[in-house]
Amino acid sequence: MELSHFDENGNARMVDVSNKKVTKRVAIASGKINIDEIAYDAIRNEKIKKGDVFAVATTAGIMAVKKNFEIIPMCHILNITHAEIKWKINDTPDKDGRYDINCKCIVECDGKTGVEMEALTGVSVALLTVYDMVKAVDKSMVISDIYLEEKDGGKSGHIVNKL
Amino acid sequence: MELSHFDENGNARMVDVSNKKVTKRVAIASGKINIDEIAYDAIRNEKIKKGDVFAVATTAGIMAVKKNFEIIPMCHILNITHAEIKWKINDTPDKDGRYDINCKCIVECDGKTGVEMEALTGVSVALLTVYDMVKAVDKSMVISDIYLEEKDGGKSGHIVNKL
Amino acid sequence: MELSHFDENGNARMVDVSNKKVTKRVAIASGKINIDEIAYDAIRNEKIKKGDVFAVATTAGIMAVKKNFEIIPMCHILNITHAEIKWKINDTPDKDGRYDINCKCIVECDGKTGVEMEALTGVSVALLTVYDMVKAVDKSMVISDIYLEEKDGGKSGHIVNKL
Amino acid sequence: MELSHFDENGNARMVDVSNKKVTKRVAIASGKINIDEIAYDAIRNEKIKKGDVFAVATTAGIMAVKKNFEIIPMCHILNITHAEIKWKINDTPDKDGRYDINCKCIVECDGKTGVEMEALTGVSVALLTVYDMVKAVDKSMVISDIYLEEKDGGKSGHIVNKL
Amino acid sequence: MELSHFDENGNARMVDVSNKKVTKRVAIASGKINIDEIAYDAIRNEKIKKGDVFAVATTAGIMAVKKNFEIIPMCHILNITHAEIKWKINDTPDKDGRYDINCKCIVECDGKTGVEMEALTGVSVALLTVYDMVKAVDKSMVISDIYLEEKDGGKSGHIVNKL
Amino acid sequence: MELSHFDENGNARMVDVSNKKVTKRVAIASGKINIDEIAYDAIRNEKIKKGDVFAVATTAGIMAVKKNFEIIPMCHILNITHAEIKWKINDTPDKDGRYDINCKCIVECDGKTGVEMEALTGVSVALLTVYDMVKAVDKSMVISDIYLEEKDGGKSGHIVNKL
Secondary structure, X not given: OOOOOEOOOOOEOEXXXXXXXXXXXXXXXXXXXXXXXXXXXXXXXXXXXXXXXXXXXXXXXXXXXXXXXXXXXXXXXXXXXXXEEEEEEOOOOOOOOOEEEEEXXXXXXXXXXXXXXXXXXXXXXXXXXXXXXXXXXXXXXXXXXXXXXEEEOOOOOOEEOOO | OOOOOEOOOOOEOEOOOOOOOXXXXXXXXXEEEEEOHHHHHHHHOOOOOHHHXXXXXXXXXXXXXXXXXXXXXXXXXXXXXXXXXXXXXXXXXXXXXXXXXXXXXXXXXEEOOOOXXXXXXXXXXXXXXXXXXXXXXXXXXXXXXXXXXXXXXXXXXXXXXXX | OXXXXXXXXXXXOEOOOXXXXXXXXXXXXXXXXXXXHHHHHHHHOOOOOHHHHHHHHHHHHHHHHHHHHHHOOOOOOOXXXXXXXXXXXXXXXXXXXXXXXXXXXXXXXXXXXXXXXXXXXXXXXXXXHXXXXXXXXXXXXXXXXXXXXXXXXXXXXXXXXXX | XXXXXXXXXXXEOEOOOOOOOOEEEEEEEEEXXXXXXXXXXXXXXXXXXXXXXXXXXXXXXXXXXXXXXXXXXXXXXXXXXXXXXXXXXXXXXXXXXXXXXXXXXXXXXXXXXXXXXXXXXXXXXXXHHHHHHHOOOOOOOEEEEEEEEEEEOOOOOOEEOOO | OOOOOEOOOOOEOEOOOOOOOOEEEEEEEEEXXXXXXXXXXXXXXXXXXXXXXXXXXXXXXXXXXXXHHXXXXXXXXXXXXXXXXXXXXXXXXXXXXXXXXXXXXXXXXXXXXXXXXXXXXXXXXXXXXXXXXXXXXXXXXXXXXXXXXXXXXXXXXXXXOOO | OOOOOEOOOOOEOEOOOOOOOOEEEEEEEEEEXXXXXXXXXXXXXXXXXXXXHHHHHHHHHHHHHHHHHHHOOOOOOOOEEEEXXXXXXXXXXXXXXXXXXXXXXXXXXXXXXXXXXXXXXXHHHHHHHHHHHHOOOOOOOEEEEEEEEEEEOOOOOOEEOOO
16 A cells, blocks of 8 residues: 555655546535524525525635645646535534534546545535634534545546445 | 625625724634544554655645635635644544544734634645545545634634534 | 836836835725626526626625735735625616626725725726626627726825726 | 526536537737826836836736636636737827727637636736836726627637627 | 744644734845856847846746745745845856856845745746746756845844855 | 747747647756755754655645746646655765755646746745745755756757756
8 A cells, every 4th residue: 555645755746647547537525514593594594695605605615626736735736627516504403403504516627637635625615615704603613524425537436435 | 693794785795804903813723534444554654654644734734824815705814923733643443443633723813803714724724635645545534523622812702612 | 207116227126115104095996897688687687696696706806805916916915904896787778788787896904005906906806707707698798997986095195086 | 598607506606618629719808008198108208118017017917817717716727828918009199188008918728618718817917917007107097998809719619899 | 953843743833923023024035047148148139128038037026925925835924015126147157158147036024024035935936937938048047046145123133144 | 049938029928839739748857955054953853853844845846836837927837747856965064064955856747838947946945945944043045056957848859957
């Protein structure tokens, strides 16, 4: 086994993908933010244009997908062909009377390496943006379960993860 | 109640902090990444310079703290005076035989608004970087429990959260 | 008369503001985009969430305000305390049967130099983003009348421009 | 009709171009800045190296072409093969005794989507930079007529706009 | 002795400057690029607007001064009040028949930490830009003698270095 | 002879590579930093985790390779397939009792233009980062001998430089 980001001296490096094939790559990552009832009501409240919280967070997430190579040091610059963020608010509170908002980020590219980091960064930044926009009313939010749901393309083929 | 990021028409805005006082602001955020035994062994393995995984991830996290205003749309540019990332590997596996690596990000500034988003973004990016560097050996990692442990300074005073 | 961005050899420089006083600075810039009837209908159409066009463009404009120092070479980094974008759709067509959407960007900071470029860049990027989001239905749009409506603070005092 | 940047829920997305063909894309955008006689004289004045105003603005415009994907949220990262800025000073004053400086930005790439936003952003930033460099002597400048003159390549073929 | 960028575990950190005083900071860095006679002639040649090579490189250097905190991982964001680049072409060839172009970068800010890295990064990027613009005619250029000429402000006082 | 970055009016431009062939491009650049004995001992000292100085500097260098197109104005965006930084500490002092640390940056891509600027920027930023991390103990460091060791691919073929 080897960690492909390291050379023989243990120094980090951007792994050499020059001999890998260009194939269509897809990755889907997801995560959630757990908010209290006051934040949930504020988001669901008719007087607040809910769409905007998610519009800003969606915009941030998509911009982060494209900026991933500047955020995660060893990631390659990739010409992303598609990026999308989807949201789902769970209207049933959990046992603590709190609510989950789920976020999913789908990324595609034609490239020599996969887009899982782009999708994971996209979903993380989208959730952090929700946090930022709602933190005036809830200071106890928690972001969790950020993981790769699915990826396809490249040597490792089709991978599906379940939590 | 109001979501301070929105104006009367529901459009997002960067909240006006021009009349707030400059005070010393501190925020501590934390999170964790859950990895399988193979990844844990690779990191703990003597042949791999473990320090480097964390050195790259620490560097990425600190750079993200400074870049937070470019990542989270409504955050202010702040002159951060201190940023630090701390790591803890839990050597006891959980009930699924997996291991947690905990990450903490401490940020300070003298400013008109707090640094919680900087700390949360720092810890998220540091954990995503660990993910990136280890993903060749483990494709099932999960990042969780990203939350604000503590903040101080400003109108809302000292806040401590427990999971 | 002298162009303050140039030194004695004609080389560009970032003007020295080290001896200027920190005062509250405000700037308001505006501009408009002229679109055809199909684009106007698409934006006004109930099936399209109009809010989102402006939410994305508002987000882009505010992020551009903060990024201004990286876009306009000789501008200073300023700790913006407030940034806001406002929109107005004119529902009366002009003599060519086309419609104007007006955009205004308000920026404030406490600093040694003004924020007019931040406001002008904010309004330009917000309008360019509308262009981008609507260009699939209208390839003839024109962005015009980008100017400084008003500024205050600093040596030159209160300035008001009319078109 | 549909606005291709939106999914079925009205959330913004980066449109999927993965199935589009790679073709040579060209776009030419232009715009102008209207300045007063004092600014015009300062630029035309022998003691001021005029070239530098345009050299800085040209540099800014070309850098903005490359940075377009970070400025306009839903734009793709494209490997630009050519970017160029051209200037023309009109030495005949308009009826208000003011002068126009015209700017044109030409961009090319081989890609799955067009470069009109790159050209429009390039011309906008180049003109904003002229504004910034001249604003010490003229606070009444106006940037107008930013539009796509011409584009070629891709599904929509050759498009020519006239003001 | 201690390297102030490291915490007790050897992890990198952004050093805590929260208790340092805000003072006026100045730094001057310089460096040179050594070019062959063909490149020298091309730059000195009347048909080539020499000013432009330096105008682009000056612009790049000043932008790099402002971007320093995004380039050098542990540097603080500072509100630079002044940045300037100066050039000197040595018209006397060295013993190898080659020519030196000297570059100097002056940076000032009011802050809690010095601006030497900003000046050093500014001079490095300015010289790299000359390299880039001239490399079509000379592939043997060498950049050398990048060092801090002088700094002032802060605890360590006035420092002057000679090569 | 012509400087390919300039158009007929002397304005800078990003050179047109649209008709060049995509080939594998490799570039190796190197440089060195000269430090005093105290800095050398600090880096070699067992109590200081030397690896981290180089890990942070390596990370910075690799990130700079990817960011090169945003730093050097006329460089193209390239999809780098490989980037690596290598270090060598010379343990024999020079005649002034000082020590050299050598740095090498290897970059590869499949593209229409070469990666020499990416390699030169990578090595410069890596050395500047060493400077930044060690400057608390040595204020007299000098960075020199930044040059292109070798490049291959493209029209100009295999080029090797010696100092």
